[in-house]
Amino acid sequence: MLIGRVVGSVVATRKDEKLANMKLLVVQVHGHDNKPKDQYVVAVDSVQAGVDDMVLFATGSSARQTTQTDARPVDAVIMAVVDSWDLGGKNVYEKWA
Amino acid sequence: MYLARVIGRVVATQRYAGLDGVALQLIQPLDEAGAPMGDPLVACATVSSGPGDFVHWIDGREAALACPETYVPVDAAILGFVEQADVLGRDLAKPGQAWEQPRASGAQER
Numbered sequence: 001m002l003i004g005r006v007v008g009s010v011v012a013t014r015k016d017e018k019l020a021n022m023k024l025l026v027v028q029v030h031g032h033d034n035k036p037k038d039q040y041v042v043a044v045d046s047v048q049a050g051v052d053d054m055v056l057f058a059t060g061s062s063a064r065q066t067t068q069t070d071a072r073p074v075d076a077v078i079m080a081v082v083d084s085w086d087l088g089g090k091n092v093y094e095k096w097a
Numbered sequence: 098m099y100l101a102r103v104i105g106r107v108v109a110t111q112r113y114a115g116l117d118g119v120a121l122q123l124i125q126p127l128d129e130a131g132a133p134m135g136d137p138l139v140a141c142a143t144v145s146s147g148p149g150d151f152v153h154w155i156d157g158r159e160a161a162l163a164c165p166e167t168y169v170p171v172d173a174a175i176l177g178f179v180e181q182a183d184v185l186g187r188d189l190a191k192p193g194q195a196w197e198q199p200r201a202s203g204a205q206e207r
Binding site for chain 2: 001002003031032046047048049056058059060061062063064065066069077079080081082083084085086087088089092
């Protein structure tokens with residue numbers, strides 16, 4: 001999975017009907033050092049993430065392995081909201097900081 | 098499957114239901130010489146690995162098959178420790194590798 005911050009959302013009423021009632025969020029990929037990258041993904045939200053949340057998202061066929069995205073044309077799904085992560089024992093990101 | 102060094106841990110309490118109790122760790126993929134290759138990523142740890150450990154891992158849908166619940170949105174999973182890795186005549190698992198992440202304080206030395 002990759003780390004990213006939710007920076008926006010996508011609303012599309014005219015779309016493939018298999019994507020009905022799915023929340024589409026725009027995620028900017030962050031590095032393990034918490035530096036934002038110039039890389040964005042539109043991912044389906046499966047954990048009630050919101051804008052500015054730091055999240056983990058899975059890509060590829062794994063993204064279809066949720067009850068909501070099963071057999072749907074989805075290749076990126078947000079599967080966790082990050083509280084914190086550390087590198088070798090030192091916290092690099094803390095949600096509460 | 099690939100080789101990697103575990104470099105950190107991720108805490109995420111709000112997560113997809115099927116992933117309760119599954120540890121999430123940051124890993125740095127390694128190439129055939131044991132040097133870093135590509136960007137670090139987050140993997141489910143199905144073994145008791147921790148920062149500094151030399152592991153092998155799998156990506157893609159198959160990663161979910163290593164988790165307690167297999168129908169989960171997971172695209173990377175650590176499968177096990179590497180005690181010895183003879184590659185092109187070199188043992189990559191010997192301590193003092195070209196790239197050693199400083200061990201987390203308190204992690205026992207092997």
